[in-house]
Amino acid sequence: MIILKRHLTALTFGAILAVAGQANAADPVKLGLINPIKTLIGKQNVEGAQLAVEMLNQDGGILGGRKIELVTYDTNFSPPEGVAAIQRLLTQDKVKVIAGEISSSVALAAIPVVEGEDAIFMAAVPKHPDVTKSGYDKVFRMNTTTAQDAKSFDTFLLETIKPEKVAILAENSDFGQVTIKHMKELFGNKLAYSDTFGMQQNDFAAMSTNARSSGADTICIVGSNMEQYGNILRVLSDLGFKGHRCLMPGILNSEGVKIAGAAAEQAFSADIYVPAIDNAFNKRFVEAFQKKFGRKPEKIEVLGFETVWIAAKAMDKAGTADDTAKIAKTIHEGKWETPRGEVTFDKNGQASSGELLRLSVKSGEIVVDR
Structure with missing residues (x-):
């Protein structure tokens, strides 16, 4: 009887473990x-x-x-x-x-x-x-990364766009700061103006005016937030800027284009995916x-x-x-x-x-x- 009871107890314990394992x-x-x-x-x-x-x-x-x-x-x-x-x-x-x-x-x-x-x-x-x-x-x-992007996009900027003067408007983040540093190295004294905006900022009139007034024929935007770069494109259009608008690789998005409306026309970028x-x-x-x-x-x-x-x-x-x-x-x-x-x-x-x-x-x- 004792042996049988122990056997049943072992079976019961094994069944509990099995159920727990299944769960x-x-x-x-x-x-x-x-x-x-x-x-x-x-x-x-x-x-x-x-x-x-x-x-x-x-x-x-x-x-x-x-x-x-x-x-x-x-x-x-x-x-x-x-x-x-x-x-x-x-x-x-x-x-x-x-x-x-x-x-x-x-x-x-x-x-x-x-x-x-x-x-x-x-x-x-x-x-x-x-x-x-x-x-x-x-x-x-x-x-x-910004370094991977640069291998292809830098050549396009230098050999196809061929800007005389460049301005850059970048979000105040690690991404924005490293891109400004790279653009300074790439363009040297051709970089006529650079400025940063906060991640929650929604007024871009002053920096856009300064970028246009710098004499830049190409303005590049660095911003992961499409609400922000879409509005920057609109402000540049309202100011009458007629030069190239560059969105740094990886940020161009149809929602940003919708926000910018006609101001996004002919803006250019590069990326790893299209549908x-x-x-x-x-x-x-x-x-x-x-x-x-x-x-x-x-x-x-x-x-x-x-x-x-x-x-x-x-x-x-x-x-x-x-x-x-x-x-x-x-x-x-x-x-x-x-x-x-x-x-x-x-x-x-x-x-x-x-x-x-x-x-x-x-x-x-x-x-x-x-």
Whole structure:
């Protein structure tokens, strides 16, 4: 009787463990998402991430059927708010991977916090080179850096546009400051004027007037917030500026064009993605995005999508949602299919997918210049 009772107890305990194991296996995998969600660009990045979750879950989830769940916080383009959001995700929500973000300043402030918890950071949009130079091997960046952009775009500016004088209006962020420094090195005494604007600023009359009065025939704008650069284009048009309008690579977006209206016509830029890219994955992505959100996706949405898609696929391939070393190693070593094509990462976690596409605004549409 005692032997039988012990046997039944062992069976019961084993059954409890089995049920618990099944419950754990069925639990969703939580991914953290940070963005300035009150802005157009932040909302676009979030929408890309949301679609990635939807498509992954439609395809059966990861790790034997576990669904993906996003936990999202607002950073408000503010490093202190970004750090607070990441601390909540890591300590309160217990996530192992954090995706998203627009601001280089927020990303740079976030990295030490992520490293302190041995987590993974899939940065979507931040362009400052230092984002992938911390030495921490679990930071990845989907967007191009200002240095990558320069390899192609500098040649275009110097050999095709051939400006006599240049003015630059840049957001007061790490991205803006590093771009001003680069433009000074590129153009030397041809840089007639430079100024910065705050991330919450909405009056650009004085700096636009100064840029026009400098004699510049080309004015370049550095601003991740499309509400801001769209309004700068409008002010320049109202002032009667007739020269070239350059939006530095990676920021031209149809929502910014809508804000600028006719003032965006013939403005030029460059980027890594347009919705017309011809591959099966992109066709599926564009169709799904249009169905869900009622418009075509652009680069910002793709970068948000990629941060979640690649992180989840890497978890699945590594066979774990918790071992960040295995997940990071899998990301580093993999070749990842995304809507823009094949994406790989260098030893620092910087993504690469080919040459920039030259873009301009014609009849209110962003087109690829052949």
